[in-house]
Amino acid sequence: QVQLVQSGAELKQPGASVKVSCKVSGSILNELSVHWVRQAPGKGLEWLGGFDPEHGEAVYAQKFQGSVTLTVDTSTDTSYMELSSLRSDDTAVYFCAMSHLGLLPPYFDYWGQGSLVTVSS
Amino acid sequence: EIVLTQSPATLSLSPGERATLSCRASESISTFLGWYQQKPGQAPRLLIYDASIRATGIPARFSGSGSGTDFTLTISSLEPEDFAVYYCQQRSNWPPLTFGGGTKLEIK
Numbered sequence: 001q002v003q004l005v006q007s008g009a010e011l012k013q014p015g016a017s018v019k020v021s022c023k024v025s026g027s028i029l030n031e032l033s034v035h036w037v038r039q040a041p042g043k044g045l046e047w048l049g050g051f052d053p054e055h056g057e058a059v060y061a062q063k064f065q066g067s068v069t070l071t072v073d074t075s076t077d078t079s080y081m082e083l084s085s086l087r088s089d090d091t092a093v094y095f096c097a098m099s100h101l102g103l104l105p106p107y108f109d110y111w112g113q114g115s116l117v118t119v120s121s
Numbered sequence: 122e123i124v125l126t127q128s129p130a131t132l133s134l135s136p137g138e139r140a141t142l143s144c145r146a147s148e149s150i151s152t153f154l155g156w157y158q159q160k161p162g163q164a165p166r167l168l169i170y171d172a173s174i175r176a177t178g179i180p181a182r183f184s185g186s187g188s189g190t191d192f193t194l195t196i197s198s199l200e201p202e203d204f205a206v207y208y209c210q211q212r213s214n215w216p217p218l219t220f221g222g223g224t225k226l227e228i229k
Binding site: 062106108 | 157159167170171176177221
């Protein structure tokens with residue numbers, strides 16, 4: 001049973017950084033690709049980036065290139081998403097997601113519970 | 122970047138009725154399209170992938186069709202638990218992976 005458990009809610013000031021964690025259990029993280037999707041209040045889903053296992057590196061949406069950094073700690077099966085230079089429009093629920101379908105690029109059949117990041121002074 | 126446009130934005134139907142949701146891609150994506158269901162306060166749930174393959178545990182009343190630029194999610198007979206927001210997602214050309222803007226299926 002694959003489970004993704006994310007860190008808790010964060011309140012950050014504009015200009016700060018936030019790091020959200022996603023611990024994977026029931027699967028072997030280094031064989032799979034964790035991605036990050038966000039959802040602003042009342043809005044749709046937006047893909048930030050994820051790991052491309054074919055090339056062994058993170059890939060990002062152009063909009064987030066330079067502001068989002070994805071890392072993985074395989075010793076703890078935990079993936080991290082760090083977003084820097086926060087603005088008020090970064091206020092959103094951030095989801096980690098992964099696929100067990102064996103397709104690349106992926107769809108996401110496993111999701112974390114979401115982490116609310118609020119950016120406010 | 123491939124843009125996905127979903128229609129209608131809101132669909133009002135009654136339990137037992139048939140629902141037809143549309144997703145149109147800005148360029149051909151073959152059959153590399155998935156559908157998700159999201160209920161308030163929950164993460165999305167994968168329903169359909171590669172246009173027509175039901176994900177594990179998804180009831181048979183959910184079906185997907187289409188190829189190229191035009192795709193449809195059909196719910197044959199609505200159950201009360203089906204009222205939610207539905208998103209499509211393409212994996213044809215990345216990065217980025219992109220989602221449609223969503224269709225809210227509400228009870229009439």
